[in-house]
Amino acid sequence: MVTRSLQVQVYSLAFFTYFGFYVSREPYSLVKMTLLKTWAPFNGPDGWLLLGLLDTAGLATYAIGIFIVGYLCEKFNCKHVLIIGCFAAGITTIFYGMANYWNVHNYWYFLVFRMLNGFAEAFGYPTLIKMLDHYFCHEVARDFIMTAFGSCKFLGIIIGCVISSLSVSFSDKWGTCFILCGLVLIAIGVLDMFLLPSLPPNSAPLVDETTPILANKDQKDVSSTNEAENVKEPQDGTAPIIQTDGQTSETRQQENLGNKETLLEALRLPGIIEYAIHLFFVKLSVYVLYYWIPTWFESLTLQGVQISYVLSCWFTAVWGLGGCVGTLLIGLAVYLTELYGVFSTAFAALASVFILSLYWYSTLSTASLVIFLVILLCVGITQNGPYSLASACMPSAINRMQTGRNEKLVGMATGIIDGFGSVGAIFGPLSGAIILQWTTYGWGLVFLLVAVSMFVAASVLSRQVYLESKRCRAELEEVNSEEI
Template identity: 30%
Template sequence: MNLILFICLFTNQLIQIYITYILDGSDAQASQLLGQLDSAFLFAYAAAMFVSGFVAERVNLRYFLAFGMLFSGTFSYLFGIAKTYNIHDLWYFIIVQGLAGIVQTTGWPGVVTVVGNWFGKSKRGLIFGIWNSHTSIGNILGSLVAGAYVEYDWSLSFIIPGLIMGVAGFIIFLFLVAHPSDVGCISPNNTDRKKYKRLKDQTTGGDTSPTSNSETEETESLIEEQEVQRRISERSYLLPNNQSRYGQQAIGFFGALKIPGVVEFSFSLFFAKLVSYTFLYWLPLYVHASTTMGAALSADLSTLFDVGGIAGAIAAGFLSDCTNMPAATCAVMLILAIPGMFVYQHFGTIHIGLNVVLLIIVGFLVNGPYALITTSVSAELGTHSSLEGNSKALATVTAIIDGTGSIGAAVGPLLAGYVQSQYSWHSVFIMLMLSDVFALVLLLRLVRRELSWLRQRRREERIE
């Protein structure tokens, strides 16, 4: 699963390095054209994400992810062969980038749904936190490995990942098990899981205690239902009707919006992802402009932001599991990120060692909430109690949340470029800190609800 999104992020990171060579322009021209390519990819990705989640709930996820990988590899390959065929038309690259953004939306809602299908709520935050490290690893390796073909053949930087994605898509097509029922297992999100296991043990002799006729009938009914689900899953339709192949009705777009917390987390992610992607796209340039480091060293140093992001994602997931308060976990990290960015801007340029430490801390605090919302929170809301056990909302909810966040990811770098050119880097950091404030404000109602739940639980514990 990590391979899908890792390669997509890796490929997009390469594009930032090679645009100067592709279009044979100056650095200034390259920056302007890169902004247009970034926008083509990010806005296409954000717009298509909402549709992708809707489709993912209604198709076989094995096919969905496999074809998404194959097409992603194809567009990566098409980007690379521009050098072979001496293509210098900007519209060619914009179209390829836009189409790549569309097909890559298959990855996030599809993969989050598959992981959510296989893992229950226990330690979900930690599992998703570790899993989400692929985003930062992809960014890091994309920056470090991108220079390998600068002097040799930059087209291979896109052709080779494209071939890898094609092979990975074929492997996924052959071996991915999208849902436990596909192999006769019970979903960890099934509310009847424990009762089914107990009753089946009684029927098969695992428990010799006597059972009533009603229990026996209930056992046979549950076992028969599981057998029907297993047989249905073996047919593996590519496009089943709105009734899901797991016997549940796929939720609609507006139905997903009614789930408590979806709207708040979606708009909070808009601002959180705006901050994260602004750092992703502009940090190497900021480090180069604000220090005496060369361009190559600045790019290498900027990867430390993603190193901190890996730790932040894992820590946020772990804290969310321990407290069962994801909104409060995000709020605390957002609060700490604001002074963290202020300190980095004012003191990070003093010494390279201090820059390293502060950059890791900022990456930890900025990426933690972003990672938690796009993974564990999305999976939690996709199996919310208001759905009454229906798990056919995972992809739709994930797409709504991440799609809204992706709009912020598209707006952030563009807005940062305008603010920096018209004002200064200081103004860019003010913009980022205000964005974190907005993300925090949007979560306050959920935080208040979680704190109320915590006080009630403590009162009940004292009474007991």
């Protein structure tokens, strides 16, 4: 039997684990200016492009890894897959930082470990989402639970920035922050090894006790099926796992056809294409700032003070704090109203305004540091709220509103929306690098790209806003008629 305390344990460890993955990612964006100034081959004329290609390579292997890890989750124990990912991501992060201690200046060294790290980072999201879906799929507040889970990303950014800023107090090497952040993720992997419950492969989401484990219109078919299958009871009290002794080629062909039909059915879900395009532009915008905003901070002078590496870390933490607040705000808003399109559009549109305001204000000679940080916080709130909502709960919400709950459609809808988002994430950092390397407009054009991307993300949901507004008016009229 799954108790509330077990749910709290799983959620806490899942939150803490994905937080650790983001801690280990943060140094890659924080040390860019240091590399551009002091470390070959990045301090040459092509430094911006070389760093952008590293980010793109890491994100590309991450996107490939997502599909592979999704398959591994269905074949092996999710807990074991997750722990391997924690160790692999932590170790590759450490080796990247060791280039500073070993005086490595070979670009291929950085490229190989950046790609290996991107692949290892992919072990976190699919495994943790499967665990959370297993334990929370029937919770009334599931949308808020899953969206709130996204705040761990930004908490990881904050702590990663703090660790990176403090590392300079006892070391003058840029590689130290990589080593420390990698060790944090490895330590979390050890913690999961002892405390995280196992989730066997092919485990079905938990169901109500009143729901039959095997539902079939013909009871005779169920009996004959049970004779050909072994039903094994897991040790952790979850729903039984059905394991078949064999599978004919005809059955496999039917399953392949079923997968194709599931994809087509998922694509026909109202709103899924719009939210997929929405997440593409949101993640493009978010990832440009995520990978380049610390470098931009170090190019600024505010109130006569040149922003240092340490201040850049703390400024980035403010942006991450905004992400935490925005994630919780939009999650609570849609939980209370179910107006997904309205709040996604409002946040994205406001983000485009705040992004342009942030850059414009930074160019003023009379710019106040306090006002600058307030605008930066607003950017984090409005930009990252739609990101967490679209990636964490929209596939399930779209499917639930249309079909009740179809497990295959949830997975397929997640793949469609996150797949589009991953493409946007890949193009984001590279776009920033190309602008900075080959144009004379520099940061101004980068921020214009980020703002326009958020505006387009808001625009593509205009039909959803109309439909949700229409639904609200109909519900309000119905309530008024009942009162009369």
